[in-house]
Amino acid sequence: MEQTGARDGASLAGVPRVRVPEQAGSGVRGPRRTVRRSSVRGQVLAALRAALVGGELAPGEVYSAPVLGERFGVSATPVREAMQQLATEGAVEVVPNRGFRVTERSTRELAELAEVRALIEVPVMLRLARTVPAARWAELRPLAEATVTAAAVGDLARYAESDRSFHGAVLALSGNQQLVQVADDLHRRSQWPLSSGPVAGRRADLIADAAEHMALLDALAAQDFCVVSSLVQEHFTGSGSA
Template sequence: MEQGNAHEGARPAYALGAFPRTPADGRMAECRVPEQARGERAGAEWAGAGQAGGRPAEGEQAARGEHTHGEPLAPRAVQRHSVRGQILDALRAALVDGELVPGQVYSAPALGSRFGVSATPVREAMQRLAVEGAVEVVPNRGFRVSERGPRELAELAEVRALIEVPVMLSLARTVPAHRWSGLRPLAEATVTAAAVGDRAAYAESDRAFHRAVLALSGNKQLVSVADELHQRSQWPLVSGPATRRADLLADASEHTALLDALVAQDLAVVQALVREHFAGADG
């Protein structure tokens, strides 16, 4: 597997502030994987393409079956040890942000050139996302981003509520107050991400908070299943508007309110908050 030179424990690619945007057009500034992590460059043929930055014209991309839809996907920084892991994290963040457009097809070589890596780690990451249901394989073309409609998201929220509400009510009766206080920084991290409107950072911190709460049950299988459902529910609506910062802040505030109710062992408030949280777009 191709290796990067980032030190162990570096922030994941989707971490808050990891992707600086150029002031001119608001798109993310280009960032490359360290040279020794690049391996075989699938984008080598781009060097003599005669376009600015060495990129070929859209017609040339289309001839090779590469993605040519609108503006090119903004490159994302990759910083973790495993190149495939870096790309997977960056692609998941792009799904949450809506940069990977539902219904559109993207090729591994075209995405790889924008990350500064070969097509191989991109293809492997996309295969993983296909297993998770985020994309589907389009033979000889690439991967189509799955479309998530309101009904499917509502069904996911309903299943999550069936799993998490009774578990949280049980935990509210048994977990001492000091254990809940230890989760306060995780709740505050969601507020920090929401305050700057960073959907990718909010999505990760939101999942981290829910994982930590459910982990107090001691049931690893429950945590795994709930986290998978949570991740699927974070993908954007088909043709839907991006979540507003005010909506993210409202969802984030429910985390701190939930902790207060858990500390107080107020079961009625816990149940109401969790159900309301799942009814939101990003809970």
């Protein structure tokens, strides 16, 4: 079991509670229903991802499943299962008898992730620019606009999800599901930490990244291959989240 040497609940004020349906026979008023364990685990996983991206779970810190479970209002089991999933994604690592340590991304590691993503996505997007009609790119504009909205208010967690949704939708036009899955895994790994520094600076980075999404759609629709290539390269290697 995780010991209490990990972070306490007072330091996790920014971590959202998970809304769990009442269990059958729990004594809670309202309709009786059985909680689906997978559903609770999924909610906890989503909340943990948001906390990671938003900085509520700090790189290098160790957190115990029981403490996080108490904060979420659930047992330690779905938290532990969600943390195991995050461990497979490289977001945390298991610390025996203590809990889970949030991975610290070095500048070099983030640069390497950006390089690999560019190696995968640049040629795919150039190929798509030659084959996908302009009308299809217009259909993706709401996804790009969602990143603009999240960036404008500095919502790191919402930006991370909308950013991944946009890139995933673009790559999905290739028809290669394996490509989409590999790229999404790399994308997730590159989002922790999403960005650092003062809040104002982070918001500025997100706004710049979101603007690149809009410009990329315009370049793809116009089949401007040079602009597509430079935008994607800059998107991954710039100061923002990509």
